[in-house]
Amino acid sequence: MKILIVDDFSTMRRIIKNLLRDLGFTNTSEADDGATALPMLQNGNFDFLVTDWNMPGMTGIDLLKAVRADERLKALPVLMVTAEAKRDQIIEAAQAGVNGYVVKPFTAQVLKEKIDKIFVRVGS
Amino acid sequence: MVQNEDSMVDFEAKLKFHAQHLIDSLEQGRFGEAVETIQRINQTRDQGLYLEVGRLTRQLHSAIVKLEMDACEEHGDTSQITDATDRLSYVVDMTEKAANRTMDLVEECGPLVNYLSYEAQSLSDDWQKFMHREMTAEQFRDLTKRIDIFLGRSLENSNKLSDNLSNILLAQDFQDLTGQVIKRVTQLISEVEGSLLELVLMASKVNQFAGIQHDHDELRAEHLNNNAKDPSKGEGPQMRADTREDVVSGQDDVDDLLSSLGF
Numbered sequence: 001m002k003i004l005i006v007d008d009f010s011t012m013r014r015i016i017k018n019l020l021r022d023l024g025f026t027n028t029s030e031a032d033d034g035a036t037a038l039p040m041l042q043n044g045n046f047d048f049l050v051t052d053w054n055m056p057g058m059t060g061i062d063l064l065k066a067v068r069a070d071e072r073l074k075a076l077p078v079l080m081v082t083a084e085a086k087r088d089q090i091i092e093a094a095q096a097g098v099n100g101y102v103v104k105p106f107t108a109q110v111l112k113e114k115i116d117k118i119f120v121r122v123g124s
Numbered sequence: 125m126v127q128n129e130d131s132m133v134d135f136e137a138k139l140k141f142h143a144q145h146l147i148d149s150l151e152q153g154r155f156g157e158a159v160e161t162i163q164r165i166n167q168t169r170d171q172g173l174y175l176e177v178g179r180l181t182r183q184l185h186s187a188i189v190k191l192e193m194d195a196c197e198e199h200g201d202t203s204q205i206t207d208a209t210d211r212l213s214y215v216v217d218m219t220e221k222a223a224n225r226t227m228d229l230v231e232e233c234g235p236l237v238n239y240l241s242y243e244a245q246s247l248s249d250d251w252q253k254f255m256h257r258e259m260t261a262e263q264f265r266d267l268t269k270r271i272d273i274f275l276g277r278s279l280e281n282s283n284k285l286s287d288n289l290s291n292i293l294l295a296q297d298f299q300d301l302t303g304q305v306i307k308r309v310t311q312l313i314s315e316v317e318g319s320l321l322e323l324v325l326m327a328s329k330v331n332q333f334a335g336i337q338h339d340h341d342e343l344r345a346e347h348l349n350n351n352a353k354d355p356s357k358g359e360g361p362q363m364r365a366d367t368r369e370d371v372v373s374g375q376d377d378v379d380d381l382l383s384s385l386g387f
Contacts, residue, residue: 011223018227054358083361085372087381094387101378104361110375 001119002045003028006037006063007052007081012104016050016081019108023115034058038066041073048118053082053089061093068097077118081106132329135172139165173333180326187319205316208309215302222298229288229295236281243274
């Protein structure tokens with residue numbers, strides 16, 4: 001499974017990349033902003049998107065909306081991993097079609113649970 | 125501040141005096157005098173106004189000098205604000221470097237530990253065979269060689285792990301350095317806030333003389349309206365989630381909220 005990790009902080013991208021590797025997902029790519037992520041998604045055959053909310057160019061919520069509005073990308077599973085914790089925002093993300101919402105700081109366990117929920121695992 | 129109060133008292137006293145004189149002149153039909161008095165009232169007010177505006181601009185200049193913004197205009201140096209911005213960038217850099225260094229060290233430890241546990245498990249299985257007398261002499265000789273190698277590697281790996289743990293501890297030194305920098309910036313912000321408050325007080329005196337009133341509720345509403353226009357701008361990490369109704373306090377809260385809405 002090919003995964004795109006999007007966050008403007010490189011340390012967070014590294015942490016998520018490592019956690020995904022521990023879960024067995026080794027095919028990961030990174031982007032530091034929604035604006036650079038969108039073309040990557042459009043050209044790249046990604047199976048899963050993990051994105052932050054706050055980014056200087058294009059925010060995660062705008063990236064999510066752009067993905068859902070794109071004919072070829074609209075079914076792409078999206079997990080938001082973010083420090084944004086306002087109820088209104090969580091609802092907005094859910095209504096925009098996010099598949100999972102993880103608030104920072106988070107544990108490896110939580111990340112695994114949300115990913116498992118999105119992709120029903122057959123075997124292990 | 126005492127000067128200001130004196131000037132207000134002075135101004136009020138003068139106003140009262142002239143106002144009384146004005147009423148007297150009007151009651152006695154001395155309209156020429158009345159008009160003169162009105163002029164004098166205006167002059168008194170203008171003088172008061174100029175005085176307060178002068179105080180305000182003086183305070184503003186004082187703040188600019190305090191924050192060294194004037195010297196920077198002239199000599200192209202960095203102002204305190206620019207310095208503070210640089211310092212905070214330094215904090216971001218330092219914490220990023222420390223995080224990456226720590227992660228590098230942790231990633232190095234993984235394989236070392238994996239070898240120890242994998243090989244220990246394998247040797248343990250064989251050792252059980254030996255304990256149950258299920259081993260040939262030759263197999264036992266192999267086993268002793270493997271144990272020999274294992275002991276050597278264990279020692280090596282343990283030392284490396286120990287070193288790495290030590291270095292991970294040291295990599296946390298960023299907290300002290302960044303903490304110091306942040307404290308300085310916090311102090312600068314407090315000073316700026318203090319200067320602003322003084323300016324606001326001065327300005328309110330000017331407003332009193334000029335008869336201007338600013339509606340803070342209206343300003344606040346305008347500000348909120350501008351913010352509401354861009355809801356996709358987040359607020360960043362929440363400091364006091366437990367004191368706010370509109371913020372969740374953790375992953376469980378998020379999950380509850382989403383499932384209660386059918387997501």
